[in-house]
Amino acid sequence: MDIRSQIAMVFHLDKCIGCHTCSVACKNIWTDRKGAEYMWWNNVETKPGTGYPTRWEDQEVYKGGWEKHGDGIRPRGNKSKVISIKNITYNPNMPSMDDYYEPWTYKYSELFEAPEGDDQPTARPISLVTGQPIDVKSGPNWDDDLGGSQDYARKDVNLDALSPQEREEMFELERLTFMYLPRICNHCLNPTCVASCPSGALYKRGEDGIVLLNQERCRGWRMCITACPYKKTYYNWSTGKSEKCLLCYPRLEAGIPPACFHTCVGRIRYLGVMLYDADKIQETASCDERELVQRHLDIYLDPFDPEVIRQARACGIADSTLDAAQKSPVWKFVKQWGIALPLHPEFRTLPNLFYVPPLLPTMGRVKDDIYDTTTQSFWGGIEGSRLPMKYLASLFSAGDTARVEMVLKKEMAVKIHRRMVTVGDLPEAEAATAMAEAGVSADVADEIFRLTTLALNEERFVIxxxxxxxxxxxxxxxxxxxxxxxxxxxxxxxxxxxxxxxxxxxxxxxxxxxxxxxxxxxxxxxxxxxxxxxxxxxxxxxxxxxxxxxxxxxx
Structure with a gap:
């Protein structure tokens, strides 16, 4: 058993308000330089939507992540280091500028210094790449809040899991809904970007599992950009080097959470240590797609198990790290309560960023021009979700709708229990039945409620x-x-x-x-x-x- 420590994360989507404060904080610290203007190491997408870059989830186009090959796996499109070196100047699957957007500024001098006249002065958009005037056609969140739904929301790759009738129902005015999906680098256990780099510039830090890119070794081959299925590696056209999210590791080493975590208005972000068995990575990533989520979760070890503690110490993990793992909020959400799931586990990179699926859009419908949240039965709101279970399952569980339904039932059980405790308008028997069916006790429901709503920074970020x-x-x-x-x-x-x-x-x-x-x-x-x-x-x-x-x- 080769036990290692990994900084892992949880985003609670029921709390995300789509304010983009996280994106702005990251941009101001890391990517406000020449050549990095188009980079958004942290971005917030509206779902359904095509995301950033456009249709990044469509691996038939970009050939990112891993694919099954016999009993094992290989980088999709056969982008191993050896193959990449043979085709090092040929990468047809790489996103182009149009898949991102051409960054721009405005010629403010034409606005502020314009002479007095009959015409209204304007500030023309100027490309930050060419310095020439451009017609702005897209941006990093061009489809924010379902903007341009015909061109963006209806082309969401995850809609492929739905029938034509279900797709049309999603966009009926009475059912229309959306959710926010914040994304950063997942700092995966099995990162394709590291495996595909011909220069060996990408590596995974031993002490915390953060994936970094050595600028001295990078030769700008950009195989990592194609290989990352989440498209969280970028190319700086000014320096000729690739760059990526580094989880603000200088802040982490000083005991400070990453900027996007620290500034999050909705307090949706949690960060902590998880222990995992590195010997199981190959076996886990190579398993059948139907088993991927469970096998992925099983790779994380119980930090309270005496045998795990003994083996971890033998592998060189400090007691302070073990103590942090026992207090980790990520351990609670992912393993103890089982309400956080990985994004697109079918990519087989074993991401360390987990999401609590949103419950709120499932509850309400428009009935007789009135927003109605009542249901005939306890599970009615989940079974008749405005966001179909197939859609959420395509995002978070490789198509396993039963797993997503169970997560939403647990979230619902917590809400019913807390309503009974605070308002007292629900029979105790009804709440007890709901929690029993969801497998949640009153004590666990109270713990979930507290960590979700009342937790202090020291509880949300255990570094x-x-x-x-x-x-x-x-x-x-x-x-x-x-x-x-x-x-x-x-x-x-x-x-x-x-x-x-x-x-x-x-x-x-x-x-x-x-x-x-x-x-x-x-x-x-x-x-x-x-x-x-x-x-x-x-x-x-x-x-x-x-x-x-x-x-x-x-x-």
Missing amino acids: PAAHREEAIELIEATGDPHPAAGGDRLDGRRLARSGRGSGQVLTDGGSGRPRQTGGIVHQDLRDPGDLLPRGRLCALWRGLPTGNLFGSDQG
């Missing part, structure tokens, strides 16, 4: 200690000649001052390579220089300069 001192210890043991942060060479005094970790460096099997057992690194890395700390927050990403994020225009 383990970074253990920088153990990375320093590993670098000393490998004899890395590079200086540490600020140009000072590492010495024993600095290591003694930190004094938090209990890690030790051992040789890994017969290879003679050092293997960290104290929690910071527990997977073999070809170049120990990848662990070189730079800057005050121990970036653990060699090539990250102290000034501009990606250095000069030459990358």
